[in-house]
Amino acid sequence: MRVVTIKDVAKAAGVSISTVSRVLNDRRDVDAGTRARVWAMIRQLNYVRNQSASNLKQQSTSAIGVILLGRRNSFLTALAEEIMEAGRGSGFVFVMDILDEKANPILAARRLFLERRLQGVIFLGANLEGMDGQLATLELPQVYATVQAGHLPYAHIASVSIDNYRAGRMAARRLMDLGHRDIALMGYFAKADDSTGQRLHGAVDEMREAGHPHDPALFAEVNFTLPSAYAGAISLLDSGKPFTALFACSDIIAIGAIKALHDRGLSVPGDVSVIGFDGLESGRYTIPELATIRQPSLEIARTAVRLLRGMIEGAPAEHVLLDCELVEGQSLRAL
Amino acid sequence: MRVVTIKDVAKAAGVSISTVSRVLNDRRDVDAGTRARVWAMIRQLNYVRNQSASNLKQQSTSAIGVILLGRRNSFLTALAEEIMEAGRGSGFVFVMDILDEKANPILAARRLFLERRLQGVIFLGANLEGMDGQLATLELPQVYATVQAGHLPYAHIASVSIDNYRAGRMAARRLMDLGHRDIALMGYFAKADDSTGQRLHGAVDEMREAGHPHDPALFAEVNFTLPSAYAGAISLLDSGKPFTALFACSDIIAIGAIKALHDRGLSVPGDVSVIGFDGLESGRYTIPELATIRQPSLEIARTAVRLLRGMIEGAPAEHVLLDCELVEGQSLRAL
DNA sequence: CTGAAAGCGCTTACAG
DNA sequence: CTGAAAGCGCTTACAG
Numbered sequence: 001m002r003v004v005t006i007k008d009v010a011k012a013a014g015v016s017i018s019t020v021s022r023v024l025n026d027r028r029d030v031d032a033g034t035r036a037r038v039w040a041m042i043r044q045l046n047y048v049r050n051q052s053a054s055n056l057k058q059q060s061t062s063a064i065g066v067i068l069l070g071r072r073n074s075f076l077t078a079l080a081e082e083i084m085e086a087g088r089g090s091g092f093v094f095v096m097d098i099l100d101e102k103a104n105p106i107l108a109a110r111r112l113f114l115e116r117r118l119q120g121v122i123f124l125g126a127n128l129e130g131m132d133g134q135l136a137t138l139e140l141p142q143v144y145a146t147v148q149a150g151h152l153p154y155a156h157i158a159s160v161s162i163d164n165y166r167a168g169r170m171a172a173r174r175l176m177d178l179g180h181r182d183i184a185l186m187g188y189f190a191k192a193d194d195s196t197g198q199r200l201h202g203a204v205d206e207m208r209e210a211g212h213p214h215d216p217a218l219f220a221e222v223n224f225t226l227p228s229a230y231a232g233a234i235s236l237l238d239s240g241k242p243f244t245a246l247f248a249c250s251d252i253i254a255i256g257a258i259k260a261l262h263d264r265g266l267s268v269p270g271d272v273s274v275i276g277f278d279g280l281e282s283g284r285y286t287i288p289e290l291a292t293i294r295q296p297s298l299e300i301a302r303t304a305v306r307l308l309r310g311m312i313e314g315a316p317a318e319h320v321l322l323d324c325e326l327v328e329g330q331s332l333r334a335l
Numbered sequence: 336m337r338v339v340t341i342k343d344v345a346k347a348a349g350v351s352i353s354t355v356s357r358v359l360n361d362r363r364d365v366d367a368g369t370r371a372r373v374w375a376m377i378r379q380l381n382y383v384r385n386q387s388a389s390n391l392k393q394q395s396t397s398a399i400g401v402i403l404l405g406r407r408n409s410f411l412t413a414l415a416e417e418i419m420e421a422g423r424g425s426g427f428v429f430v431m432d433i434l435d436e437k438a439n440p441i442l443a444a445r446r447l448f449l450e451r452r453l454q455g456v457i458f459l460g461a462n463l464e465g466m467d468g469q470l471a472t473l474e475l476p477q478v479y480a481t482v483q484a485g486h487l488p489y490a491h492i493a494s495v496s497i498d499n500y501r502a503g504r505m506a507a508r509r510l511m512d513l514g515h516r517d518i519a520l521m522g523y524f525a526k527a528d529d530s531t532g533q534r535l536h537g538a539v540d541e542m543r544e545a546g547h548p549h550d551p552a553l554f555a556e557v558n559f560t561l562p563s564a565y566a567g568a569i570s571l572l573d574s575g576k577p578f579t580a581l582f583a584c585s586d587i588i589a590i591g592a593i594k595a596l597h598d599r600g601l602s603v604p605g606d607v608s609v610i611g612f613d614g615l616e617s618g619r620y621t622i623p624e625l626a627t628i629r630q631p632s633l634e635i636a637r638t639a640v641r642l643l644r645g646m647i648e649g650a651p652a653e654h655v656l657l658d659c660e661l662v663e664g665q666s667l668r669a670l
Numbered sequence: 671c672t673g674a675a676a677g678c679g680c681t682t683a684c685a686g
Numbered sequence: 687c688t689g690a691a692a693g694c695g696c697t698t699a700c701a702g
Contacts, residue, residue: 003449005695016673021697031671046472048442050449052390053695056678071416081406096433107383114338114385137381226620259620285561285594287622340679351689356681366687388679391694 004047013041024049064308065112065121066096067105073224074252075278075295076125079145082301083122090309092119106134113140120308123147127194141311145304146295147195150319158310158317160303162324164195167293168202171247171275174326176210179335180245180273183207184218184236186229186257187249199249199277217241222253229256237264244272244335251276251283251292258286258331269333279327288330296322339382348376359384399643400447400456401431402440408559409587410613410630411460414480417636418457425644427454436462441469448475455643458482462529476646480639481630482530485654493645493652495638497659499530502628503537506582506610509661511545514670515580515608518542519553519571521564521592522584534584534612552576557588564591572599579607579670586611586618586627593621593666604668614662623665631657 006024010017015034022030023038030038041047064087068080077098084094095118099108105126112118120141128135128149135142135157142157149159175183185204190197200219207214218241220232229252236243237260248254254276258268268274268288276283279294303320311317341359345352350369357365358373365373376382399422403415412433419429430453434443440461447453455476463470463484470477470492477492484494510518520538522531535554542549553576555567564587571578572595583589589611593603603609603623611618614629638655646652 003695007695017696018673018675018698019671022672025697029671034671046445048445048449050391050695051446052387052449053678054697055387056385056391056680056695057697058678071412077406098431110381110383111386114383114387226616230620255617255620259622262622281561282590282617285565285590287594287597338679342679352680353682353689353691354687357688360681364687369687385679388694389681391679391696392681393694 003050004045005050006047009038009041009045009047012045013038063093063095063118065109065118066094067108067112067121067123067126068096068098069103069105069123069125069127070101070224071098073125073250074280074282075250075297076146078281079124079297079301082298083124083145083304086298086302086305090305092309104134106131106138109138109140109142113138119312122304122308125195127190128152129190129194141308143304143308143311145300148198148319148321150321155317156311158307158319160300160307160320160322161195162295162300163321164198165202165205167277167324168199168204168247168249169206170202170324170326171199171277171293172203172206173210174332175245175247175273175275176207176212178245178273178332181212182218182241182243182245183214184220184243184246185214185249186220186222186232186236186246186253188221188223189219196249203247215241218243222256224250224252226252226256226259229253230260233257233260234264237261237266246272246274247277248274249277251278251280251290254290254292254331255283255286258290269331273332275329275332279325283329291329291332292327294325294327296324338385339380340385341382343380344373344376344382347380348373398428398430398453400444400453401429402443402447402456402458402461403431403433404438404440404458404460404462405436405559406433408460408585409615409617410585410632411481413616414459414632414636417633418459418480418639421633421637421640425640427644439469441466441473444473444475444477448473454647457639457643460530463487464529476643478639478643478646480635483533483654483656485656490652491646493642493654495635495642495655495657496530497630497635498656499533500537500540502612502659503534503539503582503584504541505537505659505661506534506612506628507538507541508545509667510580510582510608510610511542511547513580513608513667516547517553517576517578517580518549519555519578519581520549520584521555521557521567521571521581521588523556523558524554531584538582550576553578557591559585559587561587561591561594564588565595568592568595569599572596572601581607581609582612583609584612586613586615586625589625589627589666590618590621593625604666608668609666610664614660618664626664626667627662629660629662631659 006017006020010020109121122143124145144159146161148161187196204214220236222228222232276290276292279292283290341352341355345355358370444456457478459480479494481496483496524532539549555571557563557567611625611627614627618625
């Protein structure tokens with residue numbers, strides 16, 4: 001395929017490439033007639049600017065990177081859209097990159113920065129565990145969304161999230177208030193900096209302090225997929241340990257678990273009360289509607305954009321904790 | 336942020352930039368000792384290659400573009416992953432771009448081509464209606480996945496999909512075989528080249544030929560989101576026209592509709608039988624499990640990659656129609 | 671308002 | 687095995 005370059009356009013329009021470039025970049029110091037002629041040729045030749053060349057030369061852009069870890073995490077993909085929405089009209093261009101959970105987000109951010117001359121980066125769902133050294137090497141304004149990073153002493157690193165530990169406590173507290181004592185937990189107890197682990201640690205601590213310590217046999221380690229959640233719930237049931245309530249640290253996990261309970265003849269909430277986490281849209285369309293801890297995704301999105309803009313303009317990094325909300329749904333029942 | 340370039344690495348390692356470039360590109364004509372020294376500096380300086388510069392210079396790459404229309408279409412996002420999976424080990428690099436339904440995929444493909452020197456493009460969910468002219472201007476091997484393009488006379492355009500029209504007939508036939516006559520339809524009757532419209536047209540034709548013509552009052556136009564599907568089903572119920580079965584032209588639509596039926600006190604399949612379309616994973620975790628027309632997504636993915644590789648190596652374009660399968664689930668009932 | 675020229679960071683023949 | 691040089695397609699001071 002023959003590639004049309006700025007040179008071809010210049011020749012066809014009878015001007016220099018400088019002028020074509022000015023037209024392309026909407027500079028006003030071009031004669032109206034010239035501009036029209038150049039645009040006509042751009043269209044006629046189907047010219048599209050070579051971004052690589054443009055980026056290479058351009059000293060600064062207004063691009064912001066959005067790096068999402070976990071392509072199947074519905075909460076994060078929805079959050080990414082809300083961030084783009086929140087940034088609309090701000091003059092920033094968002095460049096999104098979706099990575100595997102296991103990928104290295106810092107490396108991805110660096111690559112994106114070099115490719116697109118980013119002004120800053122928003123990370124969604126990044127796990128900060130053990131990355132302290134690398135964080136320092138990416139000297140770019142960064143916002144970690146959904147992840148608590150308040151302990152990081154870097155002036156260019158901000159964060160916005162809920163208090164996952166307290167949210168975990170809230171879920172357990174609600175189940176205990178309803179009279180439940182045998183409470184199963186699903187998710188994974190990861191490292192300290194992991195949101196998921198913090199939710200579970202919160203629940204365990206709340207139960208212990210209430211005098212109803214969690215039985216480790218009532219824990220299933222699963223990832224954020226339906227099949228994994230289904231299998232985890234089945235293994236809990238097969239273990240023979242009875243439970244009357246279940247706290248899943250994501251709505252997807254809760255949905256998979258509810259199906260497993262149903263397939264084993266147990267009703268929700270008749271036999272088992274279930275509460276999820278995130279507040280996904282799809283949880284409002286399940287039967288029964290899912291009780292959950294709703295993360296305020298719109299507010300997280302808006303705050304992330306605000307924090308990043310602030311840092312780009314020289315403001316210091318902030319670490320914002322937002323409130324989350326317990327949504328009752330129809331999957332809870334008092335004993 | 337200070338950017339480390341190939342020049343810095345060259346100086347630090349005491350070699351020319353040519354040599355650094357050779358090391359970066361894994362050429363074998365570099366002394367082992369030199370190579371080690373250069374790599375050490377690359378790591379020490381945290382050097383990452385500037386892709387823009389690299390792309391600009393490079394005459395050819397082995398990149399394939401994957402352009403997805405509709406970021407909330409779960410079927411397509413899953414398909415995109417399967418395509419990347421199918422291409423693993425093929426030596427191709429996949430560059431994905433996710434667009435709005437309304438965006439122009441040809442423009443996006445052209446931009447990606449110029450940015451990344453693509454060898455070819457796979458489109459997912461593109462609507463070909465009225466784009467014939469533009470298709471010709473993108474002289475790059477192209478595969479349209481999930482969309483029938485057999486009528487397009489271009490040597491560089493292939494396609495792989497199911498026969499959406501026949502699939503629509505299949506769904507209607509099954510409902511009629513179960514004794515249903517009052518069948519509601521949900522989706523949109525778009526233009527001729529639209530997969531969704533073809534499904535509905537197939538259902539309508541099948542019903543007419545069976546002597547049970549579809550009542551236009553039993554149609555709700557909705558898009559592929561849960562709230563839209565919910566509202567559409569409510570409006571069908573409010574219209575007062577009774578129906579005992581519903582064909583939704585995507586599983587997401589079916590799930591939203593089932594929730595609406597439930598909220599109005601109707602049980603599925605007790606009062607209304609529901610069949611969806613696509614065969615999403617999440618449809619296997621609903622209660623009841625969703626009957627659906629399953630598109631063979633893995634086979635679509637593999638075929639798309641195979642067709643594109645073939646064209647890149649000079650093979651002629653093919654248009655492949657794959658079989659789809661009716662999955663019974665638990666949401667159908669005989670009258 | 672317009673053009674000639676330098677240069678962004680790479681890769682790649684070409685010489686040696 | 688290695689380096690000097692040309693050039694990819696743009697943008698942007700600098701002159702006029």
